[in-house]
Amino acid sequence: MVGKKSGRALMREEGLERTDNNMETTSWPQVAPINQKNYYTEFMKREDQYLAFRTQEEEARNRMIQEARDKDRALALGVQPGTVNVNDEGVAEETTASVATKEAYLSKLIIIHPGSQNLRIGLGTDALPKTVPMVIARKWKESESEEDGGEPKPKRLKVDGIVPAAANPEKWFGEDFANQYQAMCSELRTRMRGNKRRVLPNSKELVINFNRRTPYDEITEHNDMNRIEWTELPSNPKHAPEYFTGQAALRIPEVSNPRYKLFWPIRNGMVNEKDYRDRSQIYHDISKIFEEAFKRELGISRLKDLVNYKCVFLIPDLYERKYVEMMLDILIRDLGVGKVCLQQESLSATFGAGYSISCIVDIGAQKTSICCVDEGLCIEESRINLKMGGADISETFVKMMLYDHFPYAEINLKRRYDYLLAEELKQKYCSMDEGDVTVKAAEFHLRAAGQDTRLYHFKTYDETMLSVMGLFKPSIFEQSSKLEGRRTVIPRSVDLYDGSPNDPISSAQLVVIEAAGGKTASVNGTQESTTSLAVNSTPSRTQQFNLLSRLKDENELTPRSSVAGSPGPEGTPNPDRDTPLGDSDQPLIFRDPVLEKTKQAEERDKVVPIMPLDHAILESLSQGARGDDRKMRDFFGGIMLVGGGSKTPALLSFLETRLRELRPFYGKEILVGPPPRDFDPQVVAWKGGSVFGRLSPSGNDSWVNQEEYEKLGARILVHKCMFPW
Incomplete structure (x- = not known):
């Protein structure tokens, strides 16, 4: 019987014993395994890891190095650095070097x-x-007044393909406009009688009869003291410039040779996609307008010198990311500006006015923005962007005057000269x-290229108000026509990771869109109406507090029952999940959240955000205060009120009266005022941008330079913007 052998003997006999020759199995370095119970990483956790x-x-x-060198240079020249000059009155003065x-x-x-x-x-x-018209005129086959068969603006309705005769201007704009106009006239007469104003019963007839029978007077060019200098074109059309910008573009004759067409790159506060068919054309037009403004208004003749300049660029409060990215790309890559800083308009207006807390109402030419600003920040949920402004007032004023003959x-x-005339009359x-x-009797001069000046006399009544x-x-x-061509040239901005729309939206803007779309929405400033509308916005803290107050009353010791319903029986489909629960015969329902967000964004783009100004202000205030009564006051x-539209006489007092009628219990606190120190309302936002740019460079980290933008592009804005990007 053979004895039992050990394992080592078996390994030796079978040839399985390991023999070590002290050589490494591989030349690659071997990393010891980490202890997974206690390990960490420093990736993107330190500031020095961000560009x-x-x-x-x-x-x-x-x-600091440059300041040290300047200090040494001053000591070498015998000037004691850090000294402060004191005048005879004991007031410190800046030295000549610092100034x-x-x-x-x-x-x-x-x-x-x-x-x-x-x-x-x-x-x-x-x-x-300096104020420059945001327009460029390019060579085109026909001018803007000759397009669409020469159809005028405002559009005259046709009956059986024929425009009604001049004797019937009441039918030019349809029954809807006529009914609304008559209703507004009746409301104004009632209001004036209630305010003890004298109202003559035949005022309209006096205006219509005077306007109908009064002819115009012709004035020869050499007798016109205020004649217009039109933009001169060379006699040879081949030598004509490719484009004109600014005021020169508005003064090109309508029947010029060659023809020029006006392009407005920005319409209604958005990129103009109606008149453009190519994104690069919008890009180049904006770039040319900026370039010509640099040369003519600022005296910067060479674009190479812009690398030494800094630029504060004002953007809308409720901006579109593609618009901001395009402007930043134009300034840094195309024009070569050294550093650019982005600032929101409402925040800049508070800088210009010197306010720490305010509600800014900016009435522009084609856009009205409302935003609450508190301690140097725009309250996100209070931002409202209405697509109406001074241009709508001008067009409506012309329609009402045409209605009254x-x-x-x-x-x-x-037509360019008629457009300027309407702005002047307004x-x-x-x-x-x-x-x-x-x-009231009024008059105006009609000046057109190649024609004698005409002097018109007319009368106005309630059209002015x-x-x-x-x-x-x-x-x-x-x-x-405000949404024509929307999203046809500039695509919607989407998230880099899941492809969902990521343009900012606010609860107040969602209420405006719902109200404009004909759906039930809050226009009286209540908070509860926005809970179902805030799809992509952050829920306010007030809504959370309202929910807690429902669960438990302060005056009761026993908490109330939960607002949430009891769970259904087993097997009941849950609509809040992607798939139904239990053994049901219903088909599985899979919902794509990205697709739902995209559809909601597309639906919002189909609605023109319009709301009465007083209701929009109340909605913005309610979202900005978030239920805090002291902050609301x-x-x-x-x-x-800022912007060109706010310069209308008595608009501030009228708006203040309307707000007090809607909120009588805040009557003593409501105050609508102009910018302080007799500032022009049109330049308050620009002045605030100038104040912000004057801040110390060491204390302002909002500048985006060329090197950062070349490496990271628009992603650098996440670290540079003062507002959430």
Whole structure:
């Protein structure tokens, strides 16, 4: 019997014993396994791992080195650094060197505030900006007034293909406009009688009869003291420039050779996709307008010099990401500006006015924005963007005057000189003062290229007030063409990871869209109405508090039953899940959240956000206060109207009266005022951008330089913007 062998003997006999020759099995380094119970990583957890912070630290270090060199240079020249000059009155004064340094810094600072109608641009050393029309005229086969068969604006309705005769202007704009106009006239007469105003019963007839029978007078060119200098074109059409910008574009004759067409890159506060078919054309038109403004208004003749300049660029409060990215790309990559900083318009307006808490109402040419600002931040849920403004008032004013037999019945707002004429008449005669609603005689000069000047006499009555009243009754405005071409040229911005729409939206804007779409929505400032509308917005803290107050009453010791319903029996499908529960015969339902968000965004893009101005302000205030009564009273006492539309006489007092009628229990706190220190309301936002740009470079980390933008693109805005990007 063979004895039992050990395992080592078996390994040796079978040839399985391991023999070690002290050589490594591989030349690759072997990493010891980590203890998974206690391990961590520092990836993207330190500021020095972000390019934005590293660049900022490098700039601060270079600044300290430069200051040290300047100090040594001053000591070498025998000047004691750090000394402060004191005048005879004991007041400290800046030294000549510090003043020169500040002037040099401000002379390299550019502030740009673009709008749908005007571009305001200037240097940090300027007290007021230069105003340039935001338009470019390019060679085209026909002018804008000759397109669509020469159809005028405002559009005259046709009956059986024929425009009604000039003797029947009441039928030009349809029954809907006529009914609304008559209703507004009746409401105004009733209101004036209630305010003890004298109302003549035959005022309309006096205006119509005078306008109908009064002819115009012709004035020869050499007798016209205020004749217009039109843009001159060379005799040879081949030598004509490819484009004109600014005021020169508006002064090109309508029948010029060659023809020129006006393009407005920004319409209604958005990129103009109606008149453009290519994104690159919009890009180049905006770039050319900025470039010409730099050359003519700021004296920067070479684009190479822009690398030494900084630019504060104002964007809308409720912005579109594609719009901001396009503007940033134009300034840095196309024009070569050294550094760019983005600032929201409402926040910039508070900087210009010197307010810490306010509700900014910006009435522009084609856009009205409302936003509550508190302690240097725009409250996100209070932002509202209405697609109406001074241009709608001008068009409605012309329609109302034509309805009352305006003597210049051929007026066409597509013609450049008629467009400028309508703006002049609106600024001269429109008012919200009921005392001005009387029969008044007026006149204007019609100046067209190649024609003698015409002097028209006409009378006005209530058109001067009812046209501005459209801000509070926006149904009188023409809304049909404001969304034409929407999303056909510029695609919607989507999230990089899941592809869902990521343009910012607010609870207040959702209420406006729901109300404009004809759905039930809150226009009286209640918080509960927005809970079902805030699809992509952050729920407010007030809604959470309201839910807690439902669960438990302060006066009761026993908490109430839960608002949530009891769970259903086993097997009942749950609509809040992607698939039904239990053994049901119903088919499985899979919901794609990205697709749902996309559909909701598409539905919102089909609605023109329009709401009466007073109701929109109340909705913005309610979302900005978030149920805090003290903050609501602070906002009511700090309503500030800015923008060109706010310059209408008596608009502030009228709006204040309307708000007090809607909120009588806040009557003492409601105060609507203009910007302080007699500032022009049109330039307050620009002035705030200038104030922000004057801040110390070491304390402002919002600048985006070329190196950062070239490496990261628009992603750098996450670390640079003062607002959530």
